[in-house]
Amino acid sequence: MTSEIKAVANFLAQTAPFQFLGEERIASISRNVEVRYARSGSEIIRAGEHNDHLFVVRSGAVELRLAGDELTARLGTGSTFAYPSLLRGGEVHNTTTASEDTLLYTIPAEQFHALRDEVPAFRQFFAEDEAARIKHALDNRKQTSAFQLDTKRLGDLIVNTNPVSCPPDIAIASAVSLMHEHDVSTLAICDGQRLQGIFTDKDLRNRVVAERVALDIPVRDVMTASPQTLSTEATAAEAMALMAAGGFRHIPLVSADGALAGVLSATDILSAIGNNAIDTGTAITRARTGDALIEAAKRVPESFAAMTASGLQASHAMQFTSALGEAVHRRAAELAEEELGAPPCPYGLVVFGSLARREQLVGSDQDNGLVIAEDTDSAGASYFEALGTRISDLLDASGYVYCKGGIMAKNAGQRLTQEAWLDRYEKWIAEPTEDRILKATIFFDMRCVHGEADLVRSLRREVVAKAASSSIFISYLARDALRNKVPLGIFRNLVLEKSDDGQKVFDSKAQAIMPIVDIARTLALAHGRTEISTADRLAALAREGKMSEDDSQSLTDAMLFVNELRIAHQVRQVESGMQPDNLISPYSLSPLERDYLKDAFAVIRNGVDALRRNYAGGIA
């Protein structure tokens, strides 16, 4: 007896959920398969009958029809069906018909049940619930990632758990000799166990030597007070994002009781994963001229590729790319100020859209503006015009190209006083029209990246409160969110459009990511939440009981999953020298990925439907 039926085993080995089973089990299944051919239009199983086989579509496609109901699902190569009837003891609820000429492999119920008992991954796959299946897909991916940034505790990364520290009142000279003695570049300044500040080589250069400060004054006066810290329980991903955003190379770690536990250096992380992204962040933050900034910013796509290659997950790659983007914006504003002199009054540089949500990938254009504290005279106005223009130009040259919609600080309409911004938002909120909302949603994702953060914070708080109190505005937002068509037909097939070269593709950004972003934004504003990133919004909605934990988690997972596909797609394009886009052909995905993608779309469709029911009422 041969051990396996090759043609069948080879196919099952690439097909969810059999690919989890290992060679031996697959061989045994291949032996028990019965092959059936169904001509297009012929019935395979009928509602009300008894079924004792699991069906796998080997080629062709079938249509599942719920008893006495509309069409429900269309399944193609690699899909399994009829398992719900096996789970309920054989009674068939869905009549299934071949919608194309179809070859089916069927597996006896006994073997199906035995596999479910023996193999958790197999059982999990048939956990009927789409949400559970996506979760499962993400777990699988995480397990296969090379380095797990979000499970790596910082406490485990630091080499020296006994940081060199000193009290705040010792003289600078003694502090420096302590650093020299221990050969460290960072000194923790502690009051007892509590961290008060840090003092670094850089501080010594910039605040002591350059300023000609006397060496006998207390180190307290020149240290960086209340530095950003992280818990030892925080993850490597969080530390990398903080370092890239702030351009720091050292972060003090504190334990749960607030005591200093160590100083994490960029080198600690780099040696753990081997990656140049923090270096890019540092190069951006330290760029002394516009040209240096442009040069440094050019390394962002490269860092992105390196991050992905080192097994960084979608959420981190986005967080990180966004952090680098923020750093470029901040540095562009700082350099512009250096060239033009101090601003006549406080202002904030704000970004909108994906960068504000910290969900940016490479290749995005710029969306920004200035929030100015008060009305200025004409000299003030021309200062901000020059500032805005310089910032936009620097960004354009750095790879954040001019916004086609004109949402950038070089345009007068994007340089408003806080009051004028508020008027603009109020107009959108009080008198929404379909067209206005279409153009305005991006403004409701806003983050300050430089300057007076308080100006922006109070503006945003007021805007959110006004939005939450206007149900007509929220219903327009909800209606706008329904514009994006989820490419899942009522048959659970992928309803695809053809790209320019005639391939069938789906737009992973417009058809999957944007609907989730829109759902989260609409609900967050409806409930007066000021969070900006989609994951934060969904988490806050669940925490506040405005959305079920399950729905919130499923949408977050669906976004993560699609973003992983999207990033992998873009990295492949970058590697083969193409301009990255968001158009993915489902045929480039494995059957398992296609399955999970359909689950993700089902989750998104549910979210959109809920939005339609609850908020778009009356006008959608």
Added chain:
Amino acid sequence: MFARWRFERRLRSLAAAGHRVLQDYAAADWPDRSCAASTAPYLALDFELDGLGIEAHLLQVGWVPFQGSSICLAEAHSVDIRSKADLDTAAVTIHGIGEQRAARGQKLREVAPRLAKELSGRILIAHAADIEVSAIERMAASVWGVQLPVRSICTLALERKLRPNLVGTEAYRLGPSRARYGLPEYEAHDALTDAIAAAELFQAQLSRVPAGVTLGELEQT
């Protein structure tokens, strides 16, 4: 016209041959030629040979019996056949069955009775069935010294009837024929895979012939 007569006459002479397996073959419950094709018992079968000539050696045989609308792979079977001959290098490259493996296979006189038993009362299904039929006849002649009568349906010939207007011979090969019925591509040149491929093609073809078509209308004469 005389196919049935010839077949039965040969069966009668088998009964006299003095081998138990051949007597069983002769006494099997052979389906009537008026029997509906959709319910008859079949054996899809494929040989891998080391050449196409009349003296080509049998390297491997794969078969799967089926009846009705499903093909049960639990009953599928594949055997490497022992051969001490120098193998035709070109054909060996295609099948991947080297001399060592061929030398480890089962002897023809062990394989022949099993095959005869499987084929008893069944209609052979193969793509270009003449090759399989003549290989079986040669096998029976060398093992038992008899003319083994074989009933067969050739999926290639059937395809020519169903699609008479295709240009060239390529279109009638197994792969392209299967593709017209939405059947998947299989890796060729494994005897069992090819046997299963032929069985599936035959099922697909049966779904296109008029309901109630009989064995007699499809069988090779």
